[in-house]
Amino acid sequence: MTDDKRTTDFERRWNQRQVDAGVLEGEVLAELVRLGTRQIQEEAELKVDGLAGPATRAEIEDRLGLNQRGSKPPRKSRRRPPPDLVPIPTRRNIEAVYGSFGYAEDPKRPGAVILDKKWVRENIVKCHFGPNNTQYTWCHRLVAEEFPRLLKKASELSGYYPKKVWSWVPRYQRWDPSRGRLSDHSWGIAFDLDPHLNKAGLTGGTPLHSAEGELFVSVFMDAGWDCGINWKSYPDPMHFSRVRG
Ligand SMILES: [Zn+2]
Missing domain, CATH: 3.30.1380 (Muramoyl-pentapeptide Carboxypeptidase; domain 2)
Incomplete structure (x- = not known):
């Protein structure tokens, strides 16, 4: 596994925790999705409109290895995340x-x-x-x-x-x-x-x-x-x- 791949996995898990904790929500989350979508569309030479439609989603699934039939799903780490990855929630969350x-x-x-x-x-x-x-x-x-x-x-x-x-x-x-x-x-x-x-x-x-x-x-x-x-x-x-x- 390359350093790049490890960084991406780390980032994905880190961001997912922000979403789970409700730290990333509403318009902020929507804007992040829109910007990230444009980036992926540019790189894949799709129509760049910032809207995560079927073609963009298929591209993301390819990148995540979700469409490789017969291949094993990515191995998950059993190790617990280090504590500094635990988001600090509001009382509401x-x-x-x-x-x-x-x-x-x-x-x-x-x-x-x-x-x-x-x-x-x-x-x-x-x-x-x-x-x-x-x-x-x-x-x-x-x-x-x-x-x-x-x-x-x-x-x-x-x-x-x-x-x-x-x-x-x-x-x-x-x-x-x-x-x-x-x-x-x-x-x-x-x-x-x-x-x-x-x-x-x-x-x-x-x-x-x-x-x-x-x-x-x-x-x-x-x-x-x-x-x-x-x-x-x-x-x-x-x-x-x-x-x-
Ligand atoms: Zn007290």
Whole structure:
């Protein structure tokens, strides 16, 4: 396989993930399709109109090797994609990236929910972090590598090493069923850092509001994460979530 072919496969998978996550949608997606279509039509010396009709589709299928009768389909890699290929969704598209599950309200714990066991088994994993990896929390498998990496980077840069880190808790937003929406924590993609210090509702005076805290937060912001310290209506300094803010 040539380098070119590998690059194309990589690009195709990467773009497909953007579509699956709803990051690429609507007019933006349509414009990309139109531009790509013109390019393919030019190269194949078809009529260049940007409309992906039957002749253009046949050309694309040829390129993908879909029309070669009797030949084997392209071998798929069994390896999981590296984590930096996982798109960061908006909250609206959270399920497209991290999955969806059935759930019921927990009769013993107001505001909490109980998730479908199969989804939990397949997605929630133990994640080690902290100096010498001696601490751990349960979180979504798609953030289990990225979170400790960012935490390490943020701590080394700022000198702030959170002592308590909580992630996966299936529950409604703010433990309030009347909100009707589940918290990011239900998917295990949000992390509360030192909740006893970085209390929800505070707009100053927490470790994260200091100059060091600003450096710490910037590492997660630069990686595309949403940080509750920036929320206008109800700041939640402890909250770091792998969704687009
Ligand atoms: Zn939180």
